[in-house]
Amino acid sequence: MESAFERTPLFPGYFQVHKRKCGNPGCHCSRGHLHPGTRILIPFADGQSVVCPRPEEIEGWKLRTEAYKRHRESRRRFRRWQSEVVKILDDLERSRRSTEGLTEEDAKRPLVEGERKKRRGK
Numbered sequence: 139m140e141s142a143f144e145r146t147p148l149f150p151g152y153f154q155v156h157k158r159k160c161g162n163p164g165c166h167c168s169r170g171h172l173h174p175g176t177r178i179l180i181p182f183a184d185g186q187s188v189v190c191p192r193p194e195e196i197e198g199w200k201l202r203t204e205a206y207k208r209h210r211e212s213r214r215r216f217r218r219w220q221s222e223v224v225k226i227l228d229d230l231e232r233s234r235r236s237t238e239g240l241t242e243e244d245a246k247r248p249l250v251e252g253e254r255k256k257r258r259g260k
């Protein structure tokens with residue numbers, strides 16, 4: 139959880155090291171020894187985009203995208219923990235349930251489980 143409260147900048151992108159050709163026909167990359175390149179995949183709401191940072195920008199992108207990864211991992215862990223606690227609360231609720239005062243017929247009817255639907259209006 140701690141990483142969710144870091145104060146460093148983050149960015150929702152995916153750091154990727156890939157191999158590429160530079161386009162120079164005389165270069166060794168045209169004979170299969172490709173250049174390692176770094177790019178950032180950015181999932182914009184209206185479609186993915188790619189940023190190819192200059193060498194001096196790479197470290198900044200790396201820090202921000204890794205901070206983002208840690209933040210998302212914290213969020214996932216919190217969600218898992220949250221649903222485990224809700225499950226425990228639901229089990230407790232079921233174990234405390236008493237059908238005292240119901241007719242025999244109603245006592246056999248299934249009760250609403252889990253989240254209640256919100257009533258409109260009222």
Ligand SMILES: [Zn+2]
Pocket residue numbers: 159160161162165166167168173
């Ligand atoms: Zn090349």
